[in-house]
Amino acid sequence: WWSRSELFSLLTLCSAAQVNDVVFSRDESRFATCSQDGSVRVWSTGSFELVVQFQVINQACRCLCWSPSSSSDGSRLAAGYGDGTLRIFQLASTEMEMKLRPHQEAISAITYSASGEKTLPGSKGLVAVSSPISGATIRVIRDHKGAAINSIQSVSEQCKRFGLEGNEMFLVAGADRRVSVWAANWSKEKCDLLDWLSFPAPPSSEEESLPPSLAAFYPADPSLLLYTGYGLKKELSFYSLTKKQVSHSTSCLLLFSSVQIGRNNR
Numbered sequence: 001w002w003s004r005s006e007l008f009s010l011l012t013l014c015s016a017a018q019v020n021d022v023v024f025s026r027d028e029s030r031f032a033t034c035s036q037d038g039s040v041r042v043w044s045t046g047s048f049e050l051v052v053q054f055q056v057i058n059q060a061c062r063c064l065c066w067s068p069s070s071s072s073d074g075s076r077l078a079a080g081y082g083d084g085t086l087r088i089f090q091l092a093s094t095e096m097e098m099k100l101r102p103h104q105e106a107i108s109a110i111t112y113s114a115s116g117e118k119t120l121p122g123s124k125g126l127v128a129v130s131s132p133i134s135g136a137t138i139r140v141i142r143d144h145k146g147a148a149i150n151s152i153q154s155v156s157e158q159c160k161r162f163g164l165e166g167n168e169m170f171l172v173a174g175a176d177r178r179v180s181v182w183a184a185n186w187s188k189e190k191c192d193l194l195d196w197l198s199f200p201a202p203p204s205s206e207e208e209s210l211p212p213s214l215a216a217f218y219p220a221d222p223s224l225l226l227y228t229g230y231g232l233k234k235e236l237s238f239y240s241l242t243k244k245q246v247s248h249s250t251s252c253l254l255l256f257s258s259v260q261i262g263r264n265n266r
């Protein structure tokens with residue numbers, strides 16, 4: 001297998017422009033890339049053939065996300081651009097379905113809500129919850145106060161076990177080493193803060209050379225959150241949303257064995 005940087009270099013060669021994001025469809029039969037030159041390309045995973053391409057002129061495409069729809073006809077890609085615009089492309093019709101501008105600054109991370117009912121584009125310190133049908137922004141989350149948003153992820157989850165109402169959870173990881181976790185019920189246009197995590201910075205901070213803060217729900221159990229970033233040590237932390245504490249930390253090099261441990265310990 002290629003390393004992430006090798007894969008990005010290879011894709012950059014194929015696309016003739018710097019690739020900013022790569023996302024796989026749910027069944028992994030296709031993957032999509034977006035580039036500094038504004039293009040969004042969909043590739044077949046097996047043959048590496050270009051399936052479809054969408055081109056926007058003079059705007060870098062920073063991030064991408066597949067719609068959760070399982071039927072291939074309904075597949076859409078939400079793409080975030082350097083000027084704060086969000087575009088939704090429909091694959092079957094190869095058309096741009098929607099263009100909105102929820103942010104003034106570059107969109108750095110994007111996801112669909114788990115149900116596909118909303119899009120969640122993130123820009124400097126802000127996440128705008130928008131409808132991919134009407135284009136309306138129903139809520140702006142400002143809690144990350146100016147920090148770059150590195151990742152946003154949404155999962156289906158009954159939030160009752162965390163004492164909140166909601167059928168989805170989402171997380172927002174900021175470059176300020178803080179992660180917010182939210183419980184949402186979008187059919188009620190409701191979302192509440194579920195947890196708020198801050199990770200320590202190393203004492204001698206050489207910010208430029210430090211890796212970005214990233215977080216994700218553990219696929220087999222979304223009440224477990226994985227976090228990596230520049231903590232006091234180079235490590236991957238598992239945070240339990242039910243126990244409200246870091247349950248386990250490990251060196252990033254031991255990622256695969258630790259995911260196994262995480263599963264066995266549940």
Ligand SMILES: *[C@@H]1O[C@H](CO)[C@@H](O)[C@H](O)[C@H]1NC(C)=O
Pocket residue numbers: 158159165166167185187188
């Ligand atoms: C979400 O809101 C809908 C509409 O009000 C409601 O019927 C449903 O029970 C809610 N779900 C949860 C898990 O709170």
